[in-house]
Amino acid sequence: xxxxxxxxxxxxxxxxxxxxxxxxxxxxxxxxxxxxxxxxxxxxxxxxxxxxxxxxxxxxxxxxxxxxxxxxxxxxxxxxxxxxxxxxxxxxxxxxxxxxxxxxxxxxxxxxxxxxxxxxxxxxxxxxxxxxxxxxxxxxxxxxxxxxxxxxxxxxxxxxxxxxxxxxxxxxxxxxxxxxxxxxxxxxxxxxxxxxxxxxxxxxxxxxxxxxxxxxxxxxxxxxxxxxxxxxxxxxxxxxxxxxxxxxxxxxxxxxxx
Numbered sequence: 001x002x003x004x005x006x007x008x009x010x011x012x013x014x015x016x017x018x019x020x021x022x023x024x025x026x027x028x029x030x031x032x033x034x035x036x037x038x039x040x041x042x043x044x045x046x047x048x049x050x051x052x053x054x055x056x057x058x059x060x061x062x063x064x065x066x067x068x069x070x071x072x073x074x075x076x077x078x079x080x081x082x083x084x085x086x087x088x089x090x091x092x093x094x095x096x097x098x099x100x101x102x103x104x105x106x107x108x109x110x111x112x113x114x115x116x117x118x119x120x121x122x123x124x125x126x127x128x129x130x131x132x133x134x135x136x137x138x139x140x141x142x143x144x145x146x147x148x149x150x151x152x153x154x155x156x157x158x159x160x161x162x163x164x165x166x167x168x169x170x171x172x173x174x175x176x177x178x179x180x181x182x183x184x185x186x187x188x189x190x191x192x193x194x195x196x197x198x199x200x201x202x203x204x205x206x207x208x209x210x211x212x213x214x215x216x217x218x219x220x221x222x223x224x225x226x227x228x229x230x231x232x233x234x235x236x237x238x239x240x241x242x243x244x245x246x247x248x249x250x251x252x253x254x255x256x257x258x
Contacts, residue, residue, distance in 0.1 A: 002021075002027070002063045002064055003026070003027045003029070003062050003063050003064075004021050004026055004027065004029070004062065004063065004064050005058060005064075005065045005066070005096075006018050006021070006029070006031065006066050007049065007065065007067045008031070008069035008070065009029075009030030009031065009032065009042075009044075009068070011068055011070065012140065013068045013170045013173050013177075014068040015170075016171050016174035017066050017068060018030060018042060020174040020175060020178045021181075022042075024178065024182070029043045029044070029058060029062070030042055030044045031054075031058050032045070032046065032047070033048055045057060049069065049082070049083030049084075049086055050078045050083050050086070055086060055087060055090040056094065059091050059094040060094055061094075062094060062096050064097060064181040065098070066099075066100045066102070066177050066178070067084065067099060067100065067101045068102045068177070069083060069084075071117065072114055074113075080117045080120065081117070081124060084101075084121050084124040088128040088132075089129075091130055092128070092129045092130045096130055097131065098181060098187065099128065099130055099133075100133045100135060100177055100180045101125045101132065101135070102137065102173065102177060103121070103134050103137075103191065104118055105136045105138050105193060105237060105238075105239050106236045106237065106239075107136065109236050110227065110231050112227040112228050115231075122134055131187050132187060133181075133188065133191075133192060134190075134192065135176050135191065135192045135193075135194065137168055137195070138165070138166045138167060138168050138195040138237060138238070139165055139168070139237060140168060140170055140173070141167045141168065141196075141247075141249050142170070143165070143167060144202075144205045144206060144209050147206075148210070148215075152210075152215050152216075154217075155216065155217040156218060157215065157218065157219045158219075158222040159202040159203040159206035159207075159219055160202040160222060160223075160229070161223050161224075162223075162233050163202045163224070163229075163233055164199050164201050164202065164238060165196075165200065165202060165237065166195040166196045166198065166200075166238045166239065166240065167198075167249050168194065168195060168244070168245040169196070169247035169251075169252050171247060172196070172244060173194070176192065180192060193242045194239075194242055194244035194245065195243055195244060195245065196243070196245040197246055197247070197248055198248055199238055199240055203219060203221065206219050207219050208250060208253060212253040212254070212257045213253075213257055
């Protein structure tokens with residue numbers, strides 16, 4: 001039985017990684033800044049990646065680490081670089097055998113700030129003293145309602161124009177991350193790349209979400225400006241030759257909409 005630690009284990013992907021370790025019969029801890037939920041059977045360790053507080057205790061006796069932390073805003077971005085440096089240095093001192101990072105498909109091709117910060121985080125992992133694996137995934141299924149839902153309150157449901165997505169379920173992402181954490185072979189030279197089972201236009205996915213949720217409003221094409229818009233229109237977010245996921249967007253909708 002492996003003792004795993006999931007950094008960001010209370011987040012969208014992290015929760016699924018915790019479940020996947022448990023399903024496979026392993027012991028798992030969650031590293032969180034806010035403490036565990038009352039009555040939780042899973043060990044939650046309070047720690048701050050940026051300051052390093054609590055990391056030594058959380059990593060004591062750990063075999064593998066899976067890092068699903070995020071920092072989309074400028075105020076939280078320090079967790080990606082400084083946080084990773086602290087996590088990996090402490091893991092090395094604790095004798096952890098391997099660390100696995102969740103990243104984003106083709107993050108090295110993007111010019112906008114968030115992806116550049118994720119690429120910096122990848123470099124920290126690439127230069128770490130311990131063995132590491134980077135798993136790059138396409139956008140989660142949750143990304144579509146995250147874009148569509150806020151504006152739907154005024155009767156307009158935005159869909160990025162001239163853009164397609166290959167969304168993936170976080171359960172499939174968790175499978176890939178735990179596979180990498182438990183692999184008996186040495187880590188691959190470069191990142192492991194995984195995508196969802198289908199490539200569909202943003203409008204098609206948004207219309208499917210509207211129908212499933214019975215949301216009222218008009219689906220409207222919205223051009224996304226800047227470097228992110230160009231990245232998506234170029235199809236740089238797609239990896240059609242790396243279809244790892246098996247749970248389709250429609251299945252996810254059917255299971256998540258109540």
